[in-house]
Amino acid sequence: MNRYILRRIVQSIPVFFAITLLSYTLILAAPGDPITFLMINPNMSPEIAESMRREMGLTDPPLVQYLYWLVGNDWTRIDRDGDGVDDAYGTRRGILRGDFGESLQNREPVFDLIMSRIPATLTLTIPALILGYGLGITLGLLAAVNRKGWFDQFVRFISTIGNAIPSFWFGLLLIIIFSVQLELLPMSGMRDITKRNTFDLWDRVSHMIMPVLVLSLGTIASISRFIRAEVLEVQEQDFIRTAHAKGLNNNAIWWRHTIRNALIPVATFLGPALSGLLGGAVIIESVFSWPGMGRLVVNAAVQRDYPLVMGAVVMGAVLYIIGLIISDVLYAWFDPRIRFD
Amino acid sequence: MKRFLVPYIMVVLFLPLLLMSTAAQDDSTLVGAFASDVQTFNSLLWGDSTSATVAGYLWPQLFQKDPITGATLPALASWEISEDGLTYTFTLQEGVMWSDGAPLTANDVKFTMEALKSENVQSSQAGQVAAVESITVVDDTTLEVTLTAIDCTFLDGFTLGILPAHRFAEDYSDFMDNELNRNPDISGGPWILTERAADEFLVFEANPNYWRGQPQIQNLILRIIPEATVRQQALLTGEIDWVSIASDEAAEYAGEGFNIVVLQIQRLAVLAMNIADPSNPQNAYDAEGNPIDQGHHPIFGDVRVRQAVAMGYDKDAIVASGPEGTARIVGPVAPVVTWAYNDEVTPFAYDPDAANAMLEEAGWVDADGDGVRECQGCLYAEEGAPLSFTLFQTPTGGALADTSALVIQDQLRALGMEVNLETKEFGAVFQDDILAQTFDAFITPLGWGNSDPHTLTNVMLNSSIDAVGAPLNFVSYSNPEVDALIEQARTVPGCGIEERGDIYKEIQRIAYEDVAFDWVWTEIAGSYVAFNPRIQNVNPYDQPVWALAPINEWTLSN
Numbered sequence: 001m002n003r004y005i006l007r008r009i010v011q012s013i014p015v016f017f018a019i020t021l022l023s024y025t026l027i028l029a030a031p032g033d034p035i036t037f038l039m040i041n042p043n044m045s046p047e048i049a050e051s052m053r054r055e056m057g058l059t060d061p062p063l064v065q066y067l068y069w070l071v072g073n074d075w076t077r078i079d080r081d082g083d084g085v086d087d088a089y090g091t092r093r094g095i096l097r098g099d100f101g102e103s104l105q106n107r108e109p110v111f112d113l114i115m116s117r118i119p120a121t122l123t124l125t126i127p128a129l130i131l132g133y134g135l136g137i138t139l140g141l142l143a144a145v146n147r148k149g150w151f152d153q154f155v156r157f158i159s160t161i162g163n164a165i166p167s168f169w170f171g172l173l174l175i176i177i178f179s180v181q182l183e184l185l186p187m188s189g190m191r192d193i194t195k196r197n198t199f200d201l202w203d204r205v206s207h208m209i210m211p212v213l214v215l216s217l218g219t220i221a222s223i224s225r226f227i228r229a230e231v232l233e234v235q236e237q238d239f240i241r242t243a244h245a246k247g248l249n250n251n252a253i254w255w256r257h258t259i260r261n262a263l264i265p266v267a268t269f270l271g272p273a274l275s276g277l278l279g280g281a282v283i284i285e286s287v288f289s290w291p292g293m294g295r296l297v298v299n300a301a302v303q304r305d306y307p308l309v310m311g312a313v314v315m316g317a318v319l320y321i322i323g324l325i326i327s328d329v330l331y332a333w334f335d336p337r338i339r340f341d
Numbered sequence: 342m343k344r345f346l347v348p349y350i351m352v353v354l355f356l357p358l359l360l361m362s363t364a365a366q367d368d369s370t371l372v373g374a375f376a377s378d379v380q381t382f383n384s385l386l387w388g389d390s391t392s393a394t395v396a397g398y399l400w401p402q403l404f405q406k407d408p409i410t411g412a413t414l415p416a417l418a419s420w421e422i423s424e425d426g427l428t429y430t431f432t433l434q435e436g437v438m439w440s441d442g443a444p445l446t447a448n449d450v451k452f453t454m455e456a457l458k459s460e461n462v463q464s465s466q467a468g469q470v471a472a473v474e475s476i477t478v479v480d481d482t483t484l485e486v487t488l489t490a491i492d493c494t495f496l497d498g499f500t501l502g503i504l505p506a507h508r509f510a511e512d513y514s515d516f517m518d519n520e521l522n523r524n525p526d527i528s529g530g531p532w533i534l535t536e537r538a539a540d541e542f543l544v545f546e547a548n549p550n551y552w553r554g555q556p557q558i559q560n561l562i563l564r565i566i567p568e569a570t571v572r573q574q575a576l577l578t579g580e581i582d583w584v585s586i587a588s589d590e591a592a593e594y595a596g597e598g599f600n601i602v603v604l605q606i607q608r609l610a611v612l613a614m615n616i617a618d619p620s621n622p623q624n625a626y627d628a629e630g631n632p633i634d635q636g637h638h639p640i641f642g643d644v645r646v647r648q649a650v651a652m653g654y655d656k657d658a659i660v661a662s663g664p665e666g667t668a669r670i671v672g673p674v675a676p677v678v679t680w681a682y683n684d685e686v687t688p689f690a691y692d693p694d695a696a697n698a699m700l701e702e703a704g705w706v707d708a709d710g711d712g713v714r715e716c717q718g719c720l721y722a723e724e725g726a727p728l729s730f731t732l733f734q735t736p737t738g739g740a741l742a743d744t745s746a747l748v749i750q751d752q753l754r755a756l757g758m759e760v761n762l763e764t765k766e767f768g769a770v771f772q773d774d775i776l777a778q779t780f781d782a783f784i785t786p787l788g789w790g791n792s793d794p795h796t797l798t799n800v801m802l803n804s805s806i807d808a809v810g811a812p813l814n815f816v817s818y819s820n821p822e823v824d825a826l827i828e829q830a831r832t833v834p835g836c837g838i839e840e841r842g843d844i845y846k847e848i849q850r851i852a853y854e855d856v857a858f859d860w861v862w863t864e865i866a867g868s869y870v871a872f873n874p875r876i877q878n879v880n881p882y883d884q885p886v887w888a889l890a891p892i893n894e895w896t897l898s899n
Contacts, residue, residue: 031769036776049810052463105388105520106380116539172570180574188571188576193542193562194370287565291540299377303389 004332005325018309019317020095024066027301033058034104034304054082069101069310070094095143101307103300110311117280120190121292122286123204125277128212130330132219136268139220140227141259145168147288155224158183159198162221171214176212185210188289211288215281217298219273223266230262237261264334271327274319278312369558371876371897374572378540378565380862383522384502384871385464390488395563398545400502401529401552403431408605410678411792417483417503417552418450426491426834433482437552439505440528445552447484449529451476452506456487460494461513469498491579493836497793499672503529522638531556531893540565547893556893571744582873586752602879604868607677610742612732612749612859614641614650617817624780625819627809635807635817639722640730640781645703647835649854651689654695654752656861663741665727666865672849673797678865679796683846686853688860696756700728707757714757729759730781733774735767742786745861749784758823775815784861795831796843802852803827818857823848874898 034056035049053059057068073090093099100110123187143155179187185206186192192203234240235258243253282294293312300308375391403418418431437445454476458466472492477485488495505527509519521527525534531553532545545561564581564657567570576584577597586594591601617623618636627633641647660667668676671686700706704719705728714728734746750760760782765774776778789795799806804819830844853860872879876895 031766032772036768048463048465048467052465057464106523109524168577172568175571175574180577183578187574187580188566189541189564189636192562193372194543196536196538196544214588284706286567289564289568289571291538291565294542295567 001329001332005329008325008328012325015321016317017093020070020313021066023313024069024310025062026307027304027306028062028065030304032304034306050082055081061233065306068094069307071096072099083095095310099310100314103308105300105308110307113308114293114311114315117291117296118315120290120296121278121281121294124208124211124215124281124284124290124292127208128215128281129219129277131212132216134222136220137221137227137263140224141231143224143228143264144231144235152228154181155228159221159225162217163219164318167214167217168283169289170217171210171284174210174214175287179241182316190290207288211281211284211290214287215284223269227262227266228267231258234258234261264331267330267334268327270330271323271325272320274323274326276316278319286304351729352838353744369897370556370562371895372556372562372564372581373583374564374566374575376567376569376572379543381522382534383516383519384504384526385453385462385466386517388465392684396502397530398532398561399525399530400504401437401445402500402502403433403583404496405714406792408886411497411675413793418512421498422836426493426832426836427488429486429488429495429829430479431484431486433484434552436483437529439548439828440548440550441505442480442550443505443507443530445503445505447478448482449503449506451478451486453501453504455503455518455793457501458511459513459516462516466501469501474892491832491834491836493703493831493833493841494793494795497796505529522682532561551893553893557896575578576871576873577758579873582876583870586869586871588867588869591869591871594765598874599871600874600876600879602870602872604870606866607675607861607863607870608739608866609673609675609789610738610745610784610786610861612745612782612784612861613780613816614638614647614856614859615778615780616641616647616815616819617778619762619779621779622809624809625804625814625817633818634860638781639716639719639726640728642721643703643719644706644855645699647859648689648754649696649699649703649857649861650701650753650758652692654748654749654759655691656688657691658747660739663862664866667741668863670860670863671851671853672860673801673858674794674849675789678794680702680842681845683849684849685846688853693752693756700756705757712757713759714753727759728757728763731761731763733764733780733783734783735770736763736764737767738784738786739866741862741864742784746784771812776810776812778809778815778817789863795827795839798832798845798848799825802848802857816858818852818855820851820855820857823851823855823857826851840847859863 033053035052035058050059055160057065057073057078060068063136067078068090069092072092073191074093074292076090077086077088078090079086092101098111099340100114103113106113113134143152146152174185175187176186190204190207192200195203205315240253240257243257246274278293281290281292282298284290285292285294286298297309297312299305344839357550375394377389377391379392379395380389381387381392382396382399384400387393388398401417403416404413405416406412407414409846414519417437418433420428420432422428423430431447431450433447433450437679439445447564454470456462457464457470458473472488472490472495473486474489475487477487479485504521508521508527509516522539523644528534528548529550529552531548531551533548534543535546536542542565543563543773545563547556547559547561558862564575566581568573569585572581572584573586573590575581575601586601591603595601615638617638619638621636623633623635625633625635637643657671660669669688670676671688674682676682676684703712704717706717707714708717709715716722716724716726716728718724719726732746732750736744746762750762753760760837770780770783775783786798800813802818802819802820802823804817805815807814807817807819826844826848830841830848833840833844852858875898877898878894
């Protein structure tokens with residue numbers, strides 16, 4: 001298995017570089033740069049703008065910018081004042097040496113900015129993942145058990161609605177019902193600001209309920225539908241029929257054979273879900289004013305904060321690759337028909 | 342199993358709801374909301390509106406503006422100008438202190454101004470001190486600023502928030518990364534920042550040392566709520582105290598018991614026609630100051646075509662469809678600036694016959710009868726080229742700008758002009774077409790601001806600042822007489838408004854005849870804000886620059 005994992009990691013290296021190069025190209029290709037919107041200011045002369053662009057390294061060719069982002073520029077002299085003469089060594093060490101760079105907009109280290117937002121995002125995405133999978137699997141199983149019954153119809157209805165409803169609309173709907181009309185839940189933020197200096201568990205939980213519910217809705221819908229279909233398919237398999245013929249009781253057939261086999265494909269979902277832990281809550285974080293990674297990255301993209309966007313891309317790419325490897329390993333682990341070699 | 346199903350679901354989904362209730366609002370705390378967080382608290386480095394607003398809470402400005410006319414008025418400082426017009430002597434209020442007890446002196450003002458000239462500081466506001474030759478601190482409350490030449494716009498352009506010199510390195514080596522840029526614990530404005538959670542909230546307390554007097558309300562919390570809809574709902578539940586609303590929502594909010602305040606925003610719209618060759622954009626002058634041939638736009642390079650456009654659609658009808666206060670304009674001076682606005686220029690009337698004749702005279706005729714004119718002897722296009730151009734608009738220009746674009750397209754088509762209306766996101770059109778100067782035509786609303794007439798006149802008409810990559814005079818209008826008059830108005834000895842006003846009126850007359858831009862309309866649009874009725878003493882017009890800045894004067898009723 002170790003060799004298998006090692007091989008998958010090595011195979012992922014070109015994928016990582018491809019993702020970062022493509023992302024860097026895309027963000028540079030977007031109209032404008034961090035200085036563009038400052039140009040509306042009549043006090044901003046083209047000379048000042050050029051000087052600021054040079055300071056930020058935006059005047060270098062795109063490939064050079066990518067190279068510096070990757071391996072840094074502390075090994076080469078750069079032209080700081082634009083006179084055409086290289087006059088000082090750069091200060092960046094590059095992403096490959098652990099330097100994510102500095103945000104162009106607020107001049108803070110990108111790594112620190114990202115790390116400061118990850119806890120808030122995970123506070124949403126992990127419960128949403130647990131709720132999504134837990135409730136999705138439960139509803140899917142119950143729907144399969146009650147095939148063609150009213151509950152089955154209900155779950156199928158829920159899964160269709162869950163996939164069809166735009167999450168921002170559902171979020172606003174919940175806010176209007178539970179915050180404005182019923183006044184049961186806080187509508188935004190991750191805590192009551194008046195209680196910011198104390199930790200109040202119920203306060204935190206109450207702020208999480210609606211965003212977690214909205215975030216998990218799509219997962220609930222997809223997983224329940226998938227599990228239902230898998231269970232029904234497994235129940236038609238020969239080994240289940242054989243178990244019945246052997247006189248095994250229904251509970252044993254259900255728990256030992258049907259559910260076990262139906263859950264194996266779910267492992268394939270866990271990999272991509274891992275990368276979704278950081279990036280999957282963009283819209284929800286905006287609707288519920290949640291100070292997480294999603295909002296940080298969206299704002300960075302709007303402001304063309306290239307290092308910050310790329311920092312987030314790196315985190316997402318690494319998590320996605322790790323997720324895929326875990327997914328492959330789990331699949332092989334659970335299903336004896338698949339071998340690591 | 343089935344009989345437990347429904348209760349199971351109910352417990353999972355709704356039990357937590359039964360245990361919750363929303364928090365009540367603190368009676369001594371004012372709560373507002375912004376759409377985005379502060380990028381920097383440094384008054385010299387901001388580039389976004391939230392940072393600019395919050396900088397106004399922390400860093401005092403020397404002057405304030407008349408909210409209607411834009412005239413500069415004394416605030417923290419008054420001023421005297423020497424007879425030669427070169428030396429400004431600023432006198433600061435006595436006894437002003439920073440929140441940490443240190444005196445706010447002329448040295449702080451000098452430090453702030455000189456920061457913009459430091460090599461260690463990268464600021465988009467450096468132009469504010471471009472005309473300054475020297476700054477001398479006479480004593481703690483007196484500062485002499487000497488300019489390299491007379492500049493009647495110096496005071497108008499000086500809007501810097503003064504920073505505390507004693508908290509920065511003298512050589513500005515820490516200026517860009519100082520902790521004050523992120524978490525300032527000092528203030529010279531009405532509020533002191535006491536706590537901040539990024540993208541979540543900012544907490545302020547009243548500054549007892551504020552030179553205008555300590556704010557009436559003890560605490561201010563600004564929450565970051567990106568979605569406008571959620572901010573509005575937060576007002577309804579009492580989680581925040583004020584929010585911007587659409588004009589057609591005002592009656593509904595008033596019915597709910599909220600107080601509505603209408604802030605006036607003065608805007609103008611121009612139809613910008615590129616006068617220079619868009620296939621080969623050039624600066625107007627080279628580095629040595631020699632003029633560069635910018636070529637001619639194949640259609641709009643001919644002033645007769647621009648005049649035909651200006652007469653070819655019904656601006657009066659557009660104005661009539663706008664809100665109350667919408668009016669025609671004749672140049673880059675707001676009508677409320679009565680000393681400089683030229684009310685003697687008669688705007689082009691809608692006259693399709695005259696426009697047709699002018700196009701014929703300019704060599705644009707519809708020879709093949711397909712409804713689109715072709716060049717037959719025109720000045721700058723190839724023979725046979727159709728009179729067809731792209732008109733850009735942005736999706737955020739507002740209803741009146743949208744109406745204008747459609748009227749222009751429709752009525753110019755009747756004159757034999759093919760107008761390809763293209764809606765493009767502002768950032769994209771700004772970067773790809775306007776800064777690059779590769780566009781044909783662009784209709785855009787602009788803010789009058791509340792500045793001296795020089796600002797917009799210079800930005801729109803001065804050829805000396807026309808450069809590819811800069812949003813200044815992006816149509817490449819070039820008239821040496823106008824350039825000279827702009828400079829003359831800026832440098833009138835004594836800076837008397839009568840003499841300056843006459844010059845600006847002459848500039849408007851010339852630029853109108855040249856159709857440097859096609860001036861479409863000006864409107865006094867209402868920006869509506871709904872307030873929780875517990876807030877009292879809101880006076881949106883008694884403010885320095887930002888519409889809601891004087892919240893230090895608000896009070897909370899019981």
